[in-house]
Amino acid sequence: MKRGIYRIKGAGNKGKEPGESLGERLARLFEIPGEVCGNRPKVTAIGRGEVLIENFKGIMDFQSNMIRINTNNGIIKVTGEGLNIREITNEEIIIGGKISNIDYDA
Amino acid sequence: MFLVHLWNYIRGYVIIIVAGRSIERFINICSKRQILLWDIVRLDAASAEMKASIRGFRLMRPAAKKSGCRVHIKKKCGLPFFLYRFKRRKGFKVGLVIFSAILMLSVSIIWDIEITGCEPEKIPEIMSVLNADNIGRGSFKLKLDPKIIAKKIALNVEQVAWVGVEIKGVKLFITIKDSIEPPVLIKNDEAFNIVAERDGLVKKVEVYAGTPRIKEGETVKKGQLLVSGKLESKNPEFGTRDVHALGKIIARTWYEESMPVSMVYTQKLKTGRTHKTVYFRFLDRRFKISGGDLPFEMYETVTEEKMISGPFGLRLPIGLIVENSSEIVEKQVELTLDEAIDVTIETAKENLNKRIPADCTVVDEMIKQYEGDSGTIYIQVIYECEEDIAGLEPATEK
Numbered sequence: 001m002k003r004g005i006y007r008i009k010g011a012g013n014k015g016k017e018p019g020e021s022l023g024e025r026l027a028r029l030f031e032i033p034g035e036v037c038g039n040r041p042k043v044t045a046i047g048r049g050e051v052l053i054e055n056f057k058g059i060m061d062f063q064s065n066m067i068r069i070n071t072n073n074g075i076i077k078v079t080g081e082g083l084n085i086r087e088i089t090n091e092e093i094i095i096g097g098k099i100s101n102i103d104y105d106a
Numbered sequence: 107m108f109l110v111h112l113w114n115y116i117r118g119y120v121i122i123i124v125a126g127r128s129i130e131r132f133i134n135i136c137s138k139r140q141i142l143l144w145d146i147v148r149l150d151a152a153s154a155e156m157k158a159s160i161r162g163f164r165l166m167r168p169a170a171k172k173s174g175c176r177v178h179i180k181k182k183c184g185l186p187f188f189l190y191r192f193k194r195r196k197g198f199k200v201g202l203v204i205f206s207a208i209l210m211l212s213v214s215i216i217w218d219i220e221i222t223g224c225e226p227e228k229i230p231e232i233m234s235v236l237n238a239d240n241i242g243r244g245s246f247k248l249k250l251d252p253k254i255i256a257k258k259i260a261l262n263v264e265q266v267a268w269v270g271v272e273i274k275g276v277k278l279f280i281t282i283k284d285s286i287e288p289p290v291l292i293k294n295d296e297a298f299n300i301v302a303e304r305d306g307l308v309k310k311v312e313v314y315a316g317t318p319r320i321k322e323g324e325t326v327k328k329g330q331l332l333v334s335g336k337l338e339s340k341n342p343e344f345g346t347r348d349v350h351a352l353g354k355i356i357a358r359t360w361y362e363e364s365m366p367v368s369m370v371y372t373q374k375l376k377t378g379r380t381h382k383t384v385y386f387r388f389l390d391r392r393f394k395i396s397g398g399d400l401p402f403e404m405y406e407t408v409t410e411e412k413m414i415s416g417p418f419g420l421r422l423p424i425g426l427i428v429e430n431s432s433e434i435v436e437k438q439v440e441l442t443l444d445e446a447i448d449v450t451i452e453t454a455k456e457n458l459n460k461r462i463p464a465d466c467t468v469v470d471e472m473i474k475q476y477e478g479d480s481g482t483i484y485i486q487v488i489y490e491c492e493e494d495i496a497g498l499e500p501a502t503e504k
Contacts, residue, residue, distance in 0.1 A: 085146035
C-alpha cells in the first residue's frame, strides 16, 4: 500500500520542474538556503586545488584524472590531474588535486 | 589542519590498500556506514590507497565483502601502535616504573638550602640548628614543616628578628632578618669607677668624666682605682657628685714567655708515598668509589671537591671528593745551639701572639737568655705593649 503511494507521488513529481519539491518551495518561501531543506548538492570550489561537494549520494567513478559523483541533481564530473579524495563522509566529499573542469550531467 | 593531523595521530590510523574491481562501491558503502576515509589516492585501475581510523578499519570487513575488494594494511600509524610496541617489553615497563620512582623521589627531597638576609657569620649557626634536626640536603620535603623550622631558628640563633622558611620546588629558602642590638646605655646617674685591667706603667691619662687618681708615669696594679666616679667640686661647699667615669688610660704593659731550649727537633718528613681515595658525593652523603683503607700510620690529607655545575649556574649536589693522603714520618733532628735558639724564639713568639689582647700594639720586644739549674738554657721573650687598661666597675660606697 505504502509503496503505491510513493510511486504515485514520484510519478506526479516527474512532470514538474526538477528539484522543485515541497521542501524546496517552502525553503524558498522562508528564504532558507536551498541545501539545508532539500537535498540539492552544494559545490564549493576553493582555489583550484579543492572542491567540496555536500549532499552527494555516492561516487560513481574514481580515477586519478576524473571523478564522477552522483547527486540528486544528476552527476557531477570533476576532471583534472592527480585527483584524490581528501575526505569522504556520509554528507560531504572533498576532492583535491589540480582541477580543470566541473561538469554537470556528464 | 594541524589539529586534525594531531588528533588522527593520537587516535591512531592505518594506511590500507584496497584492491578490486569496484573500489568506488567500497568507498560508498564505507561512507554510508559512517566510516571516515581520507587521503584516497588511486594507485592503478584495480587498487587505491587510503587512510582509515582503527575503529573504521574494524567495521570495514562487510563493506569489503559486499564490494568484493581485498583490503590489506600497508602501515599502522599513530600513538596506539607506538605504545603497543612497548606493551610487550618487560624491561621497558620496569624502566618506566624505576624512572617514575626516581623522579618522584628526587622531587620530594631538598636539593639545596639557600640562606639569605643575614650576616655570613651566622650561617654556620643556622646550619647547626638544621643539622641538629637532621635537616639538610636529601631530607624529605614532607617531613619538614617550615613553621617549626622557623621557630627553631628564631629560638636557637641569637639576634634574629624574623625568620622565613619556604620550600620552593626542591630548594629550601631561609630568609633571616637580623635584629639590631640595643646600644649599651651609660646611665649617668649611677656611679662607676675606672680600675686597671692589668698591671702597667701609665703613659697617658685621658679622662672625660670623673676624678683621676693617678698621674702619668705611675705604675698601677691590676684592680687599682684609676678614675673615681666621685666628682669633686672645686668649691668644697658644693660637696661631691656621683658620675659615670669615662676615660682612656693608655699604659705600657709587658708580656713574657720563657721556654727551655731543646736541642732535638722533631721534623715531619714526607716519605713520598701517597694514597688516593675517591668518593662519590650525592647530597650530603658520600660513597667510596676507589681506594681502600689507608696504609699509613701518620699522614696529611688534602681534600679536593669537584662539583658538577648544571645549567643556569645551578649547583648540583652531585660530585666527586678526592682525598690525597701523603705519608709522614717523624724524624728527630739534632740542632746546633744557634739553630735551637732560633726555633725556641719562634715558638715563644707564636705563643705570645696568641696571648696578647687584640687592641694592644707591640712597641718593643726583648729576648733574654739564661741558664737554669740543671744546665738547660732558657729563652725569655718579653713584649712591651701599649694598651688601654681602663675597666669599668660600679662604684661601691666607701
